[in-house]
Amino acid sequence: MSPAPPPDPEVVVSTTGLTRRFGPKTAVDTVDLTITRGEIFGFLGPNGSGKTTMMRMLTGLLIPSEGRARVLGVDLPGKPEPLKQKIGYMTQSFSHYRDLTVTENLDFAARIYGLPRRRRKARIETLLQRYDLEAQAHQIAGSMSGGQRQKLALAAAVLHEPQLLFLDEPTSAVDPETRRQFWARLFDLVDGGTTIIVSTHFMDEAERCHRIAILETGIKRIEGAPPDLMAGLKANVIEVTGDQLRHAKEVLDADAAVLSSAQIGARLRVLVRKDQADPETHVAALLHDAGPVTCHRTRANLEDVFVAATGGGAKRPAEAAA
Numbered sequence: 118m119s120p121a122p123p124p125d126p127e128v129v130v131s132t133t134g135l136t137r138r139f140g141p142k143t144a145v146d147t148v149d150l151t152i153t154r155g156e157i158f159g160f161l162g163p164n165g166s167g168k169t170t171m172m173r174m175l176t177g178l179l180i181p182s183e184g185r186a187r188v189l190g191v192d193l194p195g196k197p198e199p200l201k202q203k204i205g206y207m208t209q210s211f212s213h214y215r216d217l218t219v220t221e222n223l224d225f226a227a228r229i230y231g232l233p234r235r236r237r238k239a240r241i242e243t244l245l246q247r248y249d250l251e252a253q254a255h256q257i258a259g260s261m262s263g264g265q266r267q268k269l270a271l272a273a274a275v276l277h278e279p280q281l282l283f284l285d286e287p288t289s290a291v292d293p294e295t296r297r298q299f300w301a302r303l304f305d306l307v308d309g310g311t312t313i314i315v316s317t318h319f320m321d322e323a324e325r326c327h328r329i330a331i332l333e334t335g336i337k338r339i340e341g342a343p344p345d346l347m348a349g350l351k352a353n354v355i356e357v358t359g360d361q362l363r364h365a366k367e368v369l370d371a372d373a374a375v376l377s378s379a380q381i382g383a384r385l386r387v388l389v390r391k392d393q394a395d396p397e398t399h400v401a402a403l404l405h406d407a408g409p410v411t412c413h414r415t416r417a418n419l420e421d422v423f424v425a426a427t428g429g430g431a432k433r434p435a436e437a438a439a
């Protein structure tokens with residue numbers, strides 16, 4: 118028998134049939150994944166789709182019900198202790214002490230990671246500077262803005278310079294500008310060699326990831342680089358404007374060639390089967406009695422991929438996804 122091939126050092130995370138049940142509920146369902154060094158990998162999915170459960174299994178905090186994972190060379194289920202020094206985890210909840218100052222919080226986290234005194238001091242100074250927290254160094258964490266607390270949480274998660282960073286819905290509580298700045302910091306970390314796994318339900322956040330997996334009810338519906346997923350959508354996207362969009366939606370949803378329709382502001386975004394010749398004319402013909410309408414074809418976005426891959430408004434989930 119030939120020996121097993123050596124593990125690929127570029128593979129940071131691999132999972133096979135990873136599953137977690139809570140009683141009768143399957144939170145993560147037979148997920149296979151490979152994540153390589155230097156990637157920002159996103160789990161995109163609605164509430165309850167299994168993103169947090171997936172992350173908790175990959176950090177070694179939660180034991181899988183079935184299947185296995187290998188994270189930075191550590192086999193799970195198994196002894197996850199060696200992972201502690203190699204990973205950082207920024208959870209959804211505010212994970213530091215509100216009545217300690219910023220510096221005290223960082224010092225506390227650094228002690229938990231066992232950083233020696235000198236390195237502790239140096240890292241805290243570096244991170245206060247890097248994350249623009251110098252002015253807040255002696256401020257009580259509970260009195261800071263959401264954006265500042267988010268920076269503190271990120272600083273605490275990277276104190277020990279982890280190779281792999283988990284971020285669970287990191288920007289849910291901040292404004293778009295703060296989110297943009299946060300992502301610039303993530304790309305700095307990636308440039309420094311960190312691999313990042315992030316969960317989100319924001320499309321714009323998912324689009325910044327190198328690759329994503331869309332989860333629904335714990336099942337991985339689709340996986341790939343956002344531009345490839347958009348280019349590979351097996352549907353044409355038609356935007357419809359008009360006065361009677363609710364009626365138009367009812368008519369369109371009843372048609373076999375229409376995979377889904379969703380009202381976005383004053384427009385309907387309609388996914389039409391790719392094998393339907395001339396989809397604009399087809400949609401316009403369906404809407405002949407829905408008042409004056411305009412129909413034009415537009416490029417697919419990640420939300421279209423999401424809708425096609427999940428039950429998010431689609432009549433036949435996954436049929437149109439790449």
Ligand SMILES: Nc1ncnc2c1ncn2[C@@H]1O[C@H](COP(=O)(O)OP(=O)(O)OP(=O)(O)O)[C@@H](O)[C@H]1O
Binds near residue numbers: 164165167169
């Ligand atoms: N400890 C638990 N006990 C029982 N059920 C759980 C537990 N943790 C998660 N679940 C269930 O598993 C499913 C997946 O939850 P999970 O938190 O992983 O989803 P999520 O995608 O992270 O959702 P959210 O965006 O709301 O955080 C949900 O139905 C949830 O209720």
